Amino acid sequence: EVANGGGQHQDLPPLLSFKAYNADAAALESWVGVNPCSGSWIGVRCTRGRVVGVFLDNGSLVGSVAPLLELAHVRVLTIRRNSLSGRLPPLDNSSSPWLRHLLLSHNNLSGGIHLSLPSLVTLRADHNSFHGGLQALNLPMVRSFNVSRNKLDGEISSDLSRFPSSAFGGNLGLCGHPLPRCVHAYNALGDTSGASIGQSPSAAMDGGSTSGGISSGNRGLSKLSVMALMATGIGNAVLILISVAISVAMFVYMRRKLRSTKDASDAALCLEEEDKVRNGEEKGQKSGGLVCFEGGEELKLESLLKASAEVLGKGVSGSTYKAVLDDGIVVAVKRLSALQFPCRSKAFDRLMRLAGRLRHQHVVSLRGYCDSNGERLLVYDYLPNGSLLSLLRGNVVAGGGGARRLDWATRKSILFGAAQGLNYIHTFPARPALVHANVKPSNILLDEHGAACVSECGVMRYAANIQQSIPQARFLPELFLDRAAAAAAAPSSGGGWHGYAAPELACGAGARATQESDVYSFGMVLLEVVTADKASDDGGGGGEEETMGMVKIGMMCTAEAPEERPRMAQVLAMMSEFM
Numbered sequence: 001e002v003a004n005g006g007g008q009h010q011d012l013p014p015l016l017s018f019k020a021y022n023a024d025a026a027a028l029e030s031w032v033g034v035n036p037c038s039g040s041w042i043g044v045r046c047t048r049g050r051v052v053g054v055f056l057d058n059g060s061l062v063g064s065v066a067p068l069l070e071l072a073h074v075r076v077l078t079i080r081r082n083s084l085s086g087r088l089p090p091l092d093n094s095s096s097p098w099l100r101h102l103l104l105s106h107n108n109l110s111g112g113i114h115l116s117l118p119s120l121v122t123l124r125a126d127h128n129s130f131h132g133g134l135q136a137l138n139l140p141m142v143r144s145f146n147v148s149r150n151k152l153d154g155e156i157s158s159d160l161s162r163f164p165s166s167a168f169g170g171n172l173g174l175c176g177h178p179l180p181r182c183v184h185a186y187n188a189l190g191d192t193s194g195a196s197i198g199q200s201p202s203a204a205m206d207g208g209s210t211s212g213g214i215s216s217g218n219r220g221l222s223k224l225s226v227m228a229l230m231a232t233g234i235g236n237a238v239l240i241l242i243s244v245a246i247s248v249a250m251f252v253y254m255r256r257k258l259r260s261t262k263d264a265s266d267a268a269l270c271l272e273e274e275d276k277v278r279n280g281e282e283k284g285q286k287s288g289g290l291v292c293f294e295g296g297e298e299l300k301l302e303s304l305l306k307a308s309a310e311v312l313g314k315g316v317s318g319s320t321y322k323a324v325l326d327d328g329i330v331v332a333v334k335r336l337s338a339l340q341f342p343c344r345s346k347a348f349d350r351l352m353r354l355a356g357r358l359r360h361q362h363v364v365s366l367r368g369y370c371d372s373n374g375e376r377l378l379v380y381d382y383l384p385n386g387s388l389l390s391l392l393r394g395n396v397v398a399g400g401g402g403a404r405r406l407d408w409a410t411r412k413s414i415l416f417g418a419a420q421g422l423n424y425i426h427t428f429p430a431r432p433a434l435v436h437a438n439v440k441p442s443n444i445l446l447d448e449h450g451a452a453c454v455s456e457c458g459v460m461r462y463a464a465n466i467q468q469s470i471p472q473a474r475f476l477p478e479l480f481l482d483r484a485a486a487a488a489a490a491p492s493s494g495g496g497w498h499g500y501a502a503p504e505l506a507c508g509a510g511a512r513a514t515q516e517s518d519v520y521s522f523g524m525v526l527l528e529v530v531t532a533d534k535a536s537d538d539g540g541g542g543g544e545e546e547t548m549g550m551v552k553i554g555m556m557c558t559a560e561a562p563e564e565r566p567r568m569a570q571v572l573a574m575m576s577e578f579m
């Protein structure tokens with residue numbers, strides 16, 4: 001029943017039309033064959049043989065989004081951080097009856113937004129070039145909403161005004177709660193001038209009729225009529241003066257108001273981060289005990305707890321499971337150890353809500369977070385191709401269109417990807433600045449394209465016994481101890497200390513991870529990867545110069561004194577010479 005008249009899968013034509021814009025895009029490389037529901041089309045999710053989800057964030061994709069909205073059963077369309085252009089077609093219940101989550105942020109889409117979708121739950125259209133007003137939006141069920149940083153104007157309807165200012169910021173023409181009040185300048189001016197114009201002719205007419213003889217050319221104007229004429233003239237002059245004064249006042253008021261709207265709009269952007277923290281957007285959406293972040297809107301605690309799970313591994317901070325939910329979504333669930341995280345901490349809670357906003361192609365996305373009845377679960381995207389640790393162990397992993405082993409090109413691209421992820425975390429606008437606190441090979445995962453993604457940002461920063469656990473080396477996978485110790489024995493790294501954790505973290509119970517200690521850990525990983533067993537390198541090695549260059553960067557990162565280490569942005573700049 002999924003075939004159309006020509007015997008073709010019904011969802012194939014729209015997907016192929018979209019692919020036609022992106023013939024050479026790596027993100028759509030797997031879109032081959034005639035059955036998009038065969039399981040091999042990356043980014044396409046099907047239920048009962050129909051496409052219900054399209055997930056194409058960060059794919060460097062171009063063209064129009066329109067073909068994807070022709071998928072008759074699509075429930076989730078997320079295509080953020082691409083270069084899509086053109087207009088968003090008007091959508092209503094008859095064109096898109098199943099659509100629940102539409103995520104279009106960070107593209108170049110333009111035109112108006114015309115959506116009448118009574119069941120839409122998520123609309124993220126920020127960072128585009130949409131213009132016009134919001135009056136063509138009828139989204140009574142929407143819970144996650146953001147149209148900031150577009151070219152929208154007009155008044156925010158009362159229905160949408162329940163969202164925080166950060167949902168609307170960066171649109172200079174938008175006004176009304178939660179942004180500053182709208183000034184109906186044209187109406188006000190029109191009314192004022194309308195009143196004065198309306199009055200003076202009638203007053204003149206009255207005057208005219210009172211005088212009775214002006215139009216008749218009577219030269220001998222009566223005293224009364226002269227006085228009436230003068231009174232009318234003075235009256236008119238006063239009215240004109242009043243209306244000019246009102247107009248000037250209105251003009252000044254309007255200018256101030258517009259300026260304050262702009263200031264407020266800028267301020268809204270500057271304060272966006274804090275706003276989200278305070279006003280609840282950062283809180284995500286509560287869904288039965290689970291706080292859901294962007295892209296995790298469909299998660300439910302109940303279905304997480306019911307899901308079939310497979311243990312991926314156990315670390316100091318807890319255990320990680322691969323969970324397959326009822327509707328086929330696969331996630332990785334980290335269950336935090338009660339020993340390391342014994343009590344509820346506001347700081348940790350806040351950190352998780354911040355971590356839920358990290359979205360970058362080299363950072364594993366946190367989609368949800370649960371903290372109830374002493375149970376703490378973190379829900380991440382499941383990355384299917386293992387970790388840097390498994391590559392270092394000599395395993396061959398899939399990804400990037402074929403089997404991957406630790407050849408030189410792979411080593412460099414993994415290190416460069418991880419460095420970009422870490423730099424994004426370090427430069428994310430947050431106060432205090434974000435720290436990863438547990439950079440090591442098992443936390444550098446490989447996505448479906450084989451790209452490196454940094455996982456578990458910040459979790460270990462709030463662990464209770466991090467100091468005790470480091471010297472006992474439980475903190476490190478055993479395999480690494482000798483190698484890491486060897487790397488750390490290098491003169492500049494102040495031998496005697498081993499592992500990925502910076503030496504300063506060993507001293508004193510109050511030691512807390514910092515961005516400098518992250519750089520140290522990254523340096524250790526880099527040295528590890530660059531110097532790892534060449535037997536796993538199947539040719540195309542780095543060459544002396546490149547290897548030495550990378551080792552030098554690793555040495556700088558692992559300087560004993562934190563202040564001597566470079567910042568991640570500098571590390572990236574140095575590494576880019578070898579990329």
Ligand SMILES: Nc1ncnc2c1ncn2[C@@H]1O[C@H](COP(=O)(O)OP(=O)(O)OP(=O)(O)O)[C@@H](O)[C@H]1O
Binds near residue numbers: 312316364387438442
């Ligand atoms: N999102 C994910 N997708 C796929 N595999 C993952 C994901 N997160 C973690 N893993 C894998 O699960 C295993 C266990 O990870 P876990 O984070 O629990 O332990 P760890 O990294 O060894 O130690 P720590 O508790 O210090 O982070 C590791 O092999 C890790 O690579």
